[in-house]
Amino acid sequence: MIQTEEFGNMLLLDGMVMTTEKDEFVYHEMIVYVPLYTHPNPQKVLVVGGGDGGTIREVLKHPSVTNVVQVKIDEKVVEYSKQHLPNIASEYSNPRVELSVGDGFMHILNSEDEYDVILVDSTEPVGPAANLFTKGFYAGISKALKENSIFVAQTDNPWFKGDLIRDAIHDTKEIFPIARLYTCNIPTYPSGLWTFTLGAKTHDPLDVNVSRFFDLDTKNYTPELHKASFVLPKFV
Structure with missing residues (x-):
């Protein structure tokens, strides 16, 4: 954790920026609101990764959600975020949150017909997170989801990780009837x-x-941005 003048507290893992106090809301609103507004009645949500707590914070703003399960391989990130990023890691005491320390890949493989929405808020595809960018993982997600359900995974940036993105959308298309890619702008990524x-x-x-969008206290996400985020640059 470092303190910066422009972005406030900044969380780094292995030298890479994970989140900052100033711009975190963009990422967390976009990974959450797009799928949860697409699903007609999301109740049980799984978050793989997301140790800073921002994703579960935004999920819990949706009144239909009754249970959020978060699987994180290292609880230290959660505890560190509670201490240094309290405005982001603000919902861990919420009774709807269930924190499970373990391997997200194995959790998915051992789940069946359980979740309405699955959000993969992972780090870079290295080490334990590498399995979270594979076709086998996406197939496991399909099995873990209930009928009519949705998943979203962060898939990095198109300037330097184009091959990863192409593989992710290709594999998703082979498993799910509907596969889409959408974007947002995050200054520190x-x-x-x-x-x-x-x-x-x-x-x-x-x-x-x-018309069914309810009024939430968002800083970035709007119904118009929801649809606009799927308009991709030609090179992507």
Whole structure:
């Protein structure tokens, strides 16, 4: 953890920026709101990774959600975030949150027909996280999801990880009837342009009825941005 003048407290893992107090809301709102607004009634949500707590914070703003299971391989990141990023890691005492310390890959493989939404808020595809970017993992996600459900995974930036993104969307298309790629802009991440891969069994995020969007205290996400985020630069 380092303190910066422009971005406040900044969490780094292995020298790479994971999140900052100033711009974290962009990432966390986009990984959460797009799938949870696409699903008509999300109740049980799984978060793989996301140790800073921002993803579960945003999930819990959705009134239909009754249970959030977070699987994190290293609890130290969670405890560190509680201490140094309290505004981000603010919901770990919420009774709807269940924190499980373990391997997200194995948790997925051992789950079946259980979750409405799965969010893969992982680090770079190295070490234990490498398995979270494989076709086998996406197939496991499909099995762990209930009928008519959705998953989203962060899939890095198109400037330096184009092959990873192409593989992710290709593998998702082979497993899910609906596969989409969407983006957002995060100043402290490499290149600033970030992607998310979405797989859905039934509900297309481009066909969302914006009239059902309820009023949330967001800083970035809007119904208009929801659809606009799927408009990709030509090189992507």
